[in-house]
Amino acid sequence: MKKVFFIAVLAVFGITATQAQEVRLGAKGGVNFSSLSGKGFDAFDDPEGRTSFHLGLLAEIPLSERFSIQPEVLYSGQGFDLVSREGADDTEVQLDYINVPVMAKVYIVEGLYAEAGPQIGFNVKNEIDSDPDDFGSGETELDGDMFNDVDFSVGVGAGYRFNNGLFLNARYNFGLSDIVNNEDLPVEVDAKNTVFAVSAGYSF
Template identity: 50%
Template sequence: MKFKKGILMVAMAFLATTAVNAQEFAQFGIKGGVNFSTFTGDGIRGFEDPDMRTGFHLGLLAEIPLADKFSIQPEVLYSAQGFDLVDDAQDNLFDIDDNVEYQVDYITVPVLAKIYLVEGLSVQAGPSFNFKVNEEIDSAPLQDGGDTDVSDVSAVKDFEFGGVAGLEYKFNNGFFIQGRYNYGFTDLIEDYDVHNSVFQAGVGYMF
């Protein structure tokens, strides 16, 4: 628990330091939206293309202009990821139905290059530093209860280095909409080709 709190404090300190150093010309904002996540890679055994988990992301961001059409955008987000456990798994690996989720949640810290193609429309890409803060199997994802914490017995790493790419449109009033793809470059499990794969759709507001 202390480790997880430390992750959040470091991430918030990173964004706060950015704010102090760039307060004269940076914009700050909030954002949130939906995740469609799964695991991918040749190291997934017992499943064929696991179904996507529908989760969410929520957090803070800053946009720091460096040129007329170029900015750096650091963010700190809570991102609910994982995948749906399905009942047609090979060899009936978990003996469960399709209303069960394998949940792996992260504090993600993407640092993105942002290039405006035309007024309001930009492309974004860059690295993401992701810290696992929760891992459980949820047998009742739409209700309270049903959660089984598996973080103490899991082989999923606590840190992931990933990449982010996407599009955003920002309106003149500060509201924006965006779509992204997030991919984990590092193996989730040591020596196994298993990676996070997450599509995101979100909205936000720049102050």
């Protein structure tokens, strides 16, 4: 995991070396609402999904007055609710990633922007948690061979950056690649990550 994180950081901040005078560096964090979609999966999924978090670093590289590129490195808690029980704790499948999105940002008016871009994710955690409200108490590690190590997705979103550097952002990521390794499964499953993320952050 440390090696993956180090490579991802280099990918984000290595690109800024030649434009260091213009680049805005920053950090962000927020809430994820995640689930899976696809063939062979829908019958097991709670529509409410898993609620988790994301946290990471970013570098916004202006290419013109209204257009910029923003690579990021994020730790992202994803997955889904395997079982939802009224009056009791849900059972979550927790699939966490180190995500590296590269977003193209267009400023519509001062401060307000739309964004879209690709994302690559590296799977770093696979667990079932029967008591997600009590950190660490109900976790059981899953066989890592059940899931593919790399995930590809596309994100679209919008946000607002204030003059003091604070910003708010909402983004929807929809998966392009199957996250389940079908080689050892008796039936074919086509499951893709879907994540709606709400963030707050600061850049300077």
